[in-house]
Amino acid sequence: MPGLLLTVNAVVTCTHAGKATPLPPTSRLSVMGMAVVTLAHTYTITGCGFPAASSGSPPCVSGKLTVGAARVTSMGLPVGIVPATSTCVPNPTPLILAPGQQRVNAI
Secondary structure, three states: OOEEEOEOOOEEEEOOOOEEEEEOOOOOOEEOOEEEOEOOOEEEEEOOOOOHHHHOOOOOOEEEEEEOOOOOEEOOEEEOEEOOEEEEEOOOOOEEEEOOOOOOEEO
16 A cells, blocks of 8 residues: 655654654655654654553553555665554554655555
8 A cells, every 4th residue: 555655753643642753763765854764663652641540551652663665665674654554562552643744655
């Protein structure tokens, strides 16, 4: 499925509105001067609003893209696209992705 390339400047949150930041922040491929996220990047999540008191589960602390582009890679790794499949840890909810750039699509 084609989608817009995901960059490190994209707005990414957990399902509970926590801010997600990609680590490591470097990539050889860039779009409009912004590094592109690959499947090797892990997102650190801060400010997750998961109601831990009512469910007993802790809030989201990290997230990862699980499926990216099929034909476009950076350093041999598939790049992240919007839409993409992702998951958070320890709550198996998806990341909410907004591409941040509107020029480059990948398949």
